[in-house]
Amino acid sequence: MQLSSRQIEIIEAAALRIDEYGIQNLTTKTLAQDIGISEPALYRHFAGKNDILLTLLQYFKHQLQQRLLLLDTKASAAVTLKQIFQQQFQIFTENPAIVSVIFAESIFQFNPELSQKVKEIMILMSETVENNIVLGQKQGEYRSTLSPKATVTIITGAMRMAVLKWKLSKHQSDLNQDGQAVLDGLFKLLLK
Amino acid sequence: MQLSSRQIEIIEAAALRIDEYGIQNLTTKTLAQDIGISEPALYRHFAGKNDILLTLLQYFKHQLQQRLLLLDTKASAAVTLKQIFQQQFQIFTENPAIVSVIFAESIFQFNPELSQKVKEIMILMSETVENNIVLGQKQGEYRSTLSPKATVTIITGAMRMAVLKWKLSKHQSDLNQDGQAVLDGLFKLLLK
């Protein structure tokens, strides 16, 4: 993941475009205008539009991965899980456009390569949470009423829904607060 | 909601296109080819592409509303909630393309009118579930540990995630079974 500052500028402008006007409005023209260069200049930094999108997804996936490595592994399962989502909420709040790209299974559907990347990001999160649940159940921290798989579906689904509501409010609501509330609710149900 | 059979044919073909190849591949050309008529013939039935999409959303919203009215209002809250989602799963299984359209906040983002309709559908479901939670808590059927709002976020989020997983499996998994499992899991956590 070695990108020039211009490449990052392009990627972030692309995410912003998608966030604000949807994938259909992301054209080489609008993108070039957003960063104030000519259209062909984009091709000095990327092979084409598809390359921009693929790099964009790879870039965000890499960011997520890096952040997950920073987690305190000595903390209890519940504390770690809380950290995971707090971290996510922070990333999203800092750069809301990411959400539109990462949670958008449908918008990259036209391209197998791109939709595969989105899937990878989703699996990355799912597996992180699943490992946490398995560990927490083994250590007797979480109730074992539900299978880890079902638990993961509930948790990640609920978290995604919290993020979606925040997005639909056009980031007017407080993701950190509302997301935390839902997570606390989940803990009330899951913790022994 | 009075639509000619040709209009319904067009709408359903459009949903199928979106489901299989994404919104970017839904063009007047592909759509006309799908149903074996010429492109301009589409304009005998709709004012334009946008009109097709708006009618499509209205059509599915109407279908959902109609089905919700069929619910047995005398049943207990938990039974009703189960019915609501069973019904949804059934609709989705019968016509998988609907999912790609109804759960796609992002793909209609380019048009305020269309994204508003998607929002309406989401609110319709949220409110239905919320009413159920409030009733169930009042009647002492559900635990009142969580606020209704948080509970709704968890339930609808988990259900959406179940549907998303089914979609990502390309409908190979069993939505009815897996969705039911997640719902049962939620009941274990929510019921007194």
Added chain:
DNA sequence: CAATTAGGTTAGCAAACACTAACTTTATGT
């Protein structure tokens, strides 16, 4: 039965699309 209408056709248009050719300017390295 004539007139109207509904529903279809072929041909084609202006705008938007991703991208390229050819050239110029700016930065870098020896």
Added chain:
DNA sequence: ACATAAAGTTAGTGTTTGCTAACCTAATTG
């Protein structure tokens, strides 16, 4: 200082897009 490479420009390509004009045909209706 100067050759090279990196990064920008203007102009323009062929294709695709949503949609229209003009015309045809079969069904409906007064």
